[in-house]
Structures are given as structure tokens and as C-alpha cells.
């Protein structure tokens with residue numbers, strides 16, 4: 001076990017960094033003296049000193065001799081996103097699969113600068129620890145992996161998840177979980193047991209293209225609900241859409257939405273839970289980024305407000321532990337039996353060894369330590385991306401301002417065609433995710449999503465600058481490219 005002190009000072013540093021990020025502390029503001037801070041927070045002077053040192057290394061604060069610690073002036077940040085435009089609440093056919101295929105192709109090429117798909121640098125995952133656990137399992141139990149771990153999945157893993165649910169503001173039991181092959185399978189199962197081909201489902205606009213891809217594959221229709229850059233799905237618009245058209249279910253990512261990074265406020269969650277009840281429809285809740293709040297808080301899923309089992313909560317280890325292990329879960333509520341049966345008929349079971357390794361990792365206590373470090377690194381990375389975008393993208397660019405996760409949504413001047421930018425960036429070995437794959441209708445033509453899951457480096461810095469130059473050129477030539 002590493003000593004306690006590093007955890008505590010990282011906590012303090014993350015707290016101060018988030019105050020700076022949100023503008024509660026501004027450039028030139030003086031931080032409390034080390035002694036006062038220690039007294040007020042009930043931590044040791046050494047802890048505060050270590051936290052201030054880390055903030056200095058991150059270039060967030062500076063020490064002025066004999067005066068104390070001050071928030072540093074930084075490059076001007078790109079303005080936050082504009083309010084969403086209204087969208088007529090009508091069911092729409094979805095066709096994103098060609099665009100998604102282009103993005104997936106870029107994932108196969110390891111020489112590409114990976115600003116497209118949402119994934120982390122391998123070194124940000126606790127992958128060595130997990131792989132060691134896996135090797136130990138295979139060494140100690142020669143027959144491990146021989147048997148199917150049929151639905152609902154490995155008991156020890158479900159038990160660990162049930163324990164963790166206390167931190168999510170719930171108290172789920174091991175029998176509430178079904179283990180899946182990632183959140184994607186969980187979402188697929190959830191849509192299959194709640195909706196039929198031709199049904200309409202409400203989704204945020206913009207939303208994660210994987211959700212739209214599932215909707216397209218299953219012959220569903222999407223009713224796009226505008227998403228506010230900070231607050232996520234517009235609940236007034238959802239209420240109106242529910243009144244105007246027959247909607248059979250809702251899909252939402254309330255915690256650090258993909259692509260906007262929005263964190264839905266509590267009041268909206270309560271209203272959304274009320275609407276589900278009134279219209280007697282399910283919510284498919286994707287909570288894959290819930291563990292990645294930079295200030296170490298852990299926002300509860302909407303599932304925590306669900307008394308009648310209408311919410312199907314989907315989660316995964318892909319953004320925090322290991323994407324390649326393909327371990328996720330669903331808490332299917334009242335649909336449990338159908339989900340278990342469908343899981344069996346689709347894939348029989350999720351791989352046993354990976355479930356065993358993740359269960360051991362969660363029970364070791366190392367996950368929470370890993371999360372603290374990861375969150376702090378992601379906050380730093382995303383900040384570096386925002387500053388670089390502000391410095392090199394054309395005037396009129398706006399950028400999301402998330403407080404968790406590792407994605408940025410960028411609105412470019414309207415003369416820029418994101419698909420053309422994607423093609424030109426691709427020729428220079430840079431992947432990005434273009435706006436049109438995040439919507440059913442032909443929207444977000446001048447938006448892109450940027451993956452900030454890789455540590456800031458000369459290669460990343462050059463790639464962002466190149467993107468900025470390409471975007472500036474396209475903005476100048478606006479219109480001539482169609």
C-alpha cells in the first residue's frame with residue numbers, strides 16, 4: 001500500500017485546480033497561506049505544501065517570494081459553447097455507419113495521432129497491475145477459463161460492483177448486475193429488451209455515435225433532443241417531444257456526456273425521472289464516464305432515483321481500467337430476466353478470465369488510488385488541449401468546458417466543413433471525430449470532437465497546431481469547398 005499522504009495532497013491539489021478551472025479562483029488571486037489552508041482543511045502543512053508544489057508543476061499557480069502563492073495568468077481559453085438550437089421533435093432515420101467506419105479505420109492505424117476515438121493512452125490504464133493479476137490467476141488455477149461464466153456473470157465481480165454502488169449513491173446487490181462485453185453490449189441489450197424496430201427513442205443531440213449506430217442497426221427512429229453544453233439534455237424540450245410524438249424510450253449520458261462533457265444538474269435528473277414515470281417509458285442510462293469527475297466527487301446515476309426499475313444502467317471498465325478486456329455491466333431493473341436470456345442467446349457469456357482479473361483488481365483497493373491519479377492527469381490534459389485550441393484555431397471557435405472525462409466538443413466557424421477537415425487531417429496522420437456522426441439529422445457540419453485521452457506531448461501539440469492551421473485555411477476558403 002502506498003502511504004496515505006500522496007492521496008491527500010492530490011485531493012487538495014485537484015480541489016484547488018477545479019476552483020481555478022471554474023473561475024472561482026482567477027489569475028492573480030492569492031491562495032490562502034499554507035498554514036491557514038492546513039488549519040481550515042484539517043490537513044498537515046506538509047500535505048498543503050505538496051499540493052501547492054504539484055499545482056506549481058502544473059503551471060496553475062506560482063510562488064512570489066515573501067508574498068505567497070498566486071493563481072497564474074494563462075493563455076486565453078477558447079470561449080465556451082453557445083446555447084443549443086431548438087430541434088423540431090420528429091422521429092428521424094439514422095445513417096451514421098459510414099462515418100463511424102471511417103473513424104474505426106483510423107483506430108487500426110497505430111501511426112495516427114489519436115484525437116478521434118475516445119480512448120486513453122495505454123500508460124493511463126492500470127494495465128500492468130491487471131495483466132499481472134491475470135497472469136497470477138492462470139498460474140495458480142491451471143483450469144481457470146475452462147468454464148462458461150453464464151449470465152449474470154462472475155459472482156465475485158458482481159459483488160465488487162455492488163460494493164462500489166454505495167459510492168454511486170445507491171445500494172445495489174450482486175443480483176442486480178448482469179456482466180456484459182463492455183457498455184456497448186449493455187446498451188444493445190437494453191435497447192433490444194425495451195424497444196422494437198420502428199419505435200422512436202429520444203436521444204440528446206449531439207450524442208455518442210455508438211448509440212446512433214445501434215439505433216440505425218436496429219431499425220429504430222431517433223427523436224433528437226437539444227443538449228445544453230453544460231447541463232446536457234434539455235428537459236423542457238424532452239417534455240414537449242413526449243407530448244408531441246410517441247416516444248418509447250430515452251437514452252442519456254448524464255455524467256460527462258459524450259461528446260459535450262455536460263454534467264446534468266440534479267434538478268434535471270429529478271424531472272427526467274418524473275417524466276419516465278408519467279409516460280411509463282424506460283431510460284437507458286450510459287454511465288461510462290461517471291468515475292471520471294476531476295474534483296473526485298462521484299455524481300450519482302439517475303438510476304439512484306429509480307424506484308420502479310424503469311432505468312437500465314449501463315457501465316464499463318473501458319474508460320478507467322482496460323478497454324481491451326471488454327468488461328462492462330448492466331443493471332436492468334424490471335427487465336432483468338429478459339436481459340439475462342438475451343445475453344445468453346447473443347454471446348452465451350463474457351470471457352471468464354477478464355472478469356476474474358477485474359474482480360481481483362477491484363477488491364485490492366487499488367482502483368480508488370488509480371482513479372485519483374487518473375482524474376488529476378485528465379484534468380491537466382484537457383486543460384492543455386483547450387489552451388492549445390484557443391491559441392491556434394480560427395476566430396469564432398468555441399469549445400466545451402467539461403468538469404470530468406476526457407473529451408472536448410469544438411464548434412468551428414460555420415464556413416468550415418468538418419468532414420473535409422477530417423479528410424485533410426487524416427492525410428497528415430491525425431484522426432478526429434467529425435460532428436455529423438453525432439446526430440441523426442444532418443447537423444454539426446462544422447463541429448468536431450477531440451479525444452484528450454493522451455498525455456500532452458510534442459506530437460500532440462504539433463497535431464493540434466496543424467488542425468488549427470487547416471481549420472484556419474478552410475475558414476478563409478469558406479464556401480468554395482462546399
Ligand SMILES: Cc1ncc(COP(=O)(O)O)c(C=O)c1O
Nearest residue numbers: 118182183184208258288316318
Ligand atoms: C458514451 C459511451 N458509451 C459507450 C462506449 C463504449 O464502451 P465499451 O468500450 O465499454 O463498449 C463509449 C466508448 O467510447 C462511450 O463513449
